[in-house]
Amino acid sequence: MMEKVTHWLEKDPDPKTREELQHLIDEKSYEELNDRFSQRLEFGTAGLRGKVGCGPNRMNRLVIQETATGLGHYLVEKVDSAKQRGVVIGYDGRTDSKRFAHDTASVLTSLGIKVYLTHDVAATPIVAFGVKHFNAAAAVVVTASHNPPEYNGFKVYWENGAQIIPPHDSGIAAEIDIAAQKPIPLMALDDAEKHGLLVWLTDDYYQTYRQTMNSNALLSNHTQPESIGIAYTAMHGVGANMAETLLADAGFTQVYSVKEQREPDGTFPTVNFPNPEEAGAMDMVIALAKANNADLACANDPDADRFAVAVRKPDGEYQMLTGDQVGCLFGHYLLTQVDGSQSLVGNTIVSSTLLEKIANAHGAEYYQTLTGFKWLTNVAMIKQREDKRFLFAYEEALGYTVGNKVWDKDGLSALVAFAQLTAELKSQGKTIWDQLEAIYREHGMYLNAQRSIALDPKSPPIGDKLRANPPTMIAGSRVMVTEDLKSLIKLHEDGTKETIDLPTSDVLIYHLSCGARVIVRPSGTEPKLKCYYEVIERFDASDSFDHVQDKAAESMGMLISEHQHSLI
Numbered sequence: 214m215m216e217k218v219t220h221w222l223e224k225d226p227d228p229k230t231r232e233e234l235q236h237l238i239d240e241k242s243y244e245e246l247n248d249r250f251s252q253r254l255e256f257g258t259a260g261l262r263g264k265v266g267c268g269p270n271r272m273n274r275l276v277i278q279e280t281a282t283g284l285g286h287y288l289v290e291k292v293d294s295a296k297q298r299g300v301v302i303g304y305d306g307r308t309d310s311k312r313f314a315h316d317t318a319s320v321l322t323s324l325g326i327k328v329y330l331t332h333d334v335a336a337t338p339i340v341a342f343g344v345k346h347f348n349a350a351a352a353v354v355v356t357a358s359h360n361p362p363e364y365n366g367f368k369v370y371w372e373n374g375a376q377i378i379p380p381h382d383s384g385i386a387a388e389i390d391i392a393a394q395k396p397i398p399l400m401a402l403d404d405a406e407k408h409g410l411l412v413w414l415t416d417d418y419y420q421t422y423r424q425t426m427n428s429n430a431l432l433s434n435h436t437q438p439e440s441i442g443i444a445y446t447a448m449h450g451v452g453a454n455m456a457e458t459l460l461a462d463a464g465f466t467q468v469y470s471v472k473e474q475r476e477p478d479g480t481f482p483t484v485n486f487p488n489p490e491e492a493g494a495m496d497m498v499i500a501l502a503k504a505n506n507a508d509l510a511c512a513n514d515p516d517a518d519r520f521a522v523a524v525r526k527p528d529g530e531y532q533m534l535t536g537d538q539v540g541c542l543f544g545h546y547l548l549t550q551v552d553g554s555q556s557l558v559g560n561t562i563v564s565s566t567l568l569e570k571i572a573n574a575h576g577a578e579y580y581q582t583l584t585g586f587k588w589l590t591n592v593a594m595i596k597q598r599e600d601k602r603f604l605f606a607y608e609e610a611l612g613y614t615v616g617n618k619v620w621d622k623d624g625l626s627a628l629v630a631f632a633q634l635t636a637e638l639k640s641q642g643k644t645i646w647d648q649l650e651a652i653y654r655e656h657g658m659y660l661n662a663q664r665s666i667a668l669d670p671k672s673p674p675i676g677d678k679l680r681a682n683p684p685t686m687i688a689g690s691r692v693m694v695t696e697d698l699k700s701l702i703k704l705h706e707d708g709t710k711e712t713i714d715l716p717t718s719d720v721l722i723y724h725l726s727c728g729a730r731v732i733v734r735p736s737g738t739e740p741k742l743k744c745y746y747e748v749i750e751r752f753d754a755s756d757s758f759d760h761v762q763d764k765a766a767e768s769m770g771m772l773i774s775e776h777q778h779s780l781i
Contacts, residue, residue, distance in 0.1 A: 217250050221267070224397075227274040230267035237267070253393070256280065256386040258378055258587055262357055262366035265309055269393070272365040277313045278397045280367055281320035281353075283389030288326065288350050291384070292372055295350040299327030301414075303340030304355035305516045306451050306477025307365050310334070313355045315402060317367075322405035323398035326350075330402075331414045334451040334477050336517035337368070338623035339422045343414070344374040345620070346421065359448075359488035359514040362481050373594060374620035376587035379716070423455065427462050431547060431604075431616045432629050436637040438464035442507030443632055446471040446498040448487050449478040450515030452625060459629050465636075469505050471497045481515070489514060489521030489611060499523055499531045508635055513624040519611040520627035524635075524645045537565035537661050538649060539631065540607035544568045545652055546634045547605050547615065548575040556604040557597050559589055562698075562715075562722065563732055563745040564609040567659040571652070577604070583698075583718050584734075586612045590620040609661065650758050657728075658750040660765040663743065664773055666780060670740040675780070676719050679733065687723060687731055688775035696722035729772055742780065746772055 218238065225231045237246050249268025254261055254276060261280060265272045288295040300321055304314035311334075318328045329347055331340065337354050344352045350372050357364035369377050369385070377385070405411035426432060443465060447453035453475045460468050473483055474497060481487045484494050489512040502510035502525065510523040510531050522539060523531040534542075544558055553575030560568050561584045572579035578601050582588035589606040597603040607613045612622035615630045638648055653659070668675060676699065685692055695704045696713060698720040703711040723731040732745040750765035 214247065214250055218246060221250070221269070221275070225267065225273070225275050226278070230273045230275075234267040253390075256283075256382065256389055258376065258382045258585065260366060260368040260377070262360065262364060264363050265365050272309070272313075272367075274312065274316055275397075277316050277355075277367060278320050278399070279393045280389050281317040282324070282392035282397055283387075284351070284353070284369065284385050285321045285324040285326055286392065287381070287385045287388045289324065291381075292350040296325045297327060298348055298350040298372070299329055299412075301329045301340055301343035301347060301349050301352040302355075303331040303335035303337075303343075303352075303414075305337070305357075306334045306449070307355075307357060307362070307479035307515075309365055310355040310479070313365065313367070314353075317353055317355070318402060318405065318411060319399045320397065322402075322408075322410040323400035325410070327410050327412070328405065329412045329414050331418070332416075335414075335419070336451050336455060336513075336625060338518055338619045338621060338625055339419060339455065341370050341374060341621045341623075342422050342425070342619045343418070344370050344372065354516070356516040358516050359486075359519065361486055362479055370621070373591070375590040375594065376585075376621060378587050378591050419455065423458060423462070425618050426459055426626050426629070429616050429618055429626065431550060432463065432626060432633065434550065434633045434637060435464050436633070437640045438633065438636045439466045440639050441465070441509065441632065441636050442467040442469070442502070442505055444469045444471070444498050444502035444505060444507045444510045445628075446474045446495075446501075446512045447477075447517070448484060448489065448494065448512055448515055449474050449476070449481045450487070450513060450517060451477050452513035452517030455625050456513060456517070456628055459625060460632060463629050463633065465632055467505075467507065469501050469507060471501050473497065487515050489519065495521065495523055495533065502531060503529070508639070509632065511628055511631070513628065514611070517624045518622045520613060520624035520631065521611050522631055526646065534645070535661065536607065536609040536611045537567070537659070539611070540609070540613065541565060541567045541571060541652060541659075542634065542645065542648060543605055543607065543613060543615070543627075543630065544571045545648070546637075547630075548572070548577055551604060553577040555600055555602060557593060557601045558604050559593060559606045561585070561589065561608045562720065563663075563734075564607065565659050565661050565747060566730065567652070567656055568607075570656040574655070583715060583720075584608065586614075586622045590614065594620070653758070653761070654752045657752065658761050658765045660748050660750070660769050662746045662769055662773060664746070664777065665736075666742045666744065666777055668740040668742060672740075674735060675742050676721065676733070676735050679721055684723065684779070687725055687779070688729075688772045690725035690727040690729065692723050693726050694724040696724075698722070727768075729768070731772070731776055744773075744776065746776070748772060
């Protein structure tokens, strides 16, 4: 191993990580060195993501340069006119992101590939937008999204504007392995610019994204926008300028931004974990909303591809909406803005099935994919037709895309769309809570939850155990249908089988006689099981909302308790 370490020390272009590595060597920190050098940081469909530090199992300049070299060779081989079409590169506000983005540009231009490089930090959707705008071969965003400050990442978009899916991930990974054994080609950015290989994306480009969003027909509902108050936080990320600008363009005049969290800061000083879903992350924006009696407390995550919202209740307190609640509100709202019969909407297998009921009620076509936004947009491009245009998709982890201007989740356009939905409801004397209740009364109350169970690392794979002895009852209800995404077989209680049209994945889905659903997904990296639950509670005309909500919560509690007990 020490031979690898010494070789790395010779190649590493960064004095900071060379010093870190030399310190580990001097201190004889063999366990730490083994962790850094026993394997490479794995390149997958989300690209790279990991802690920043020295060694091939961390994010650092040498890993970035090797990754960019592998990506460049793969693009030249697989994409027509890749060199001329070029690659769009942008980055978030994390400490090393700009340096990593510039290294990526230096590598790609040295390979003769044109690069469009943002002149400053940029929200992930603004960079993804550039692929179709420039007809580029790919895009790279240097971001770790909502991960803690010690992380960074390298996200890749394909020529269709969506995140990469197989086989491109493994193809790029193979080229990275080859690149790691050879000298890294680099071109100074000044030289690249002189040779016409580097185009700086200045403010004009950001304004093009802005104008495109403003001309998006799905964001043109300007019903009394001045009537609602919106508190907003960028969560120390890169979303504030564009988020505030788009809201102002749409006529929203009562917008209050959390100043302590407005500017990009990769140390995230006011949040322990810059993810709107984490406890406490929304505290400052909710406090600002309360101080101004705003209708909404909204957040983007640090790279602004996700959107979160807490809504004021009649008692003046604020409650976070789940990703599924926002997704279903969006689905209902957008399908009333267009001809539903000509629309395509989708979500992932672990998201609420309520969207399918809403789509059916509007005559829209619904589709479902594996988890991960990359599947939602790649599948949408395959499924859409002239008479079924893609309208909207979401995943329960706060990811939404409204229309086809960006083929990835976009927290900026989602913010505008949700504000417009709220304003329209207010003009009718209604609130978000009224709308949710109306949707639930029509289709039933859908409640979703997720839990993880730690497993004994020495125990056999839980999926194999469940397949060998499939459950026939869960929490007192019969298992009516079992979907096994590993074998791609849908097995009904009566023994009949259907083929599932999805990529293979180690996932089991159980549909119960009470209408509930249980999804079991073993973690691929840790000895734990991820379980997703959905219960549906019907409304009688005389039922109060609170009564049905209590019943649904009770059913959910019982389902989770009994199911998890059966797995231990």
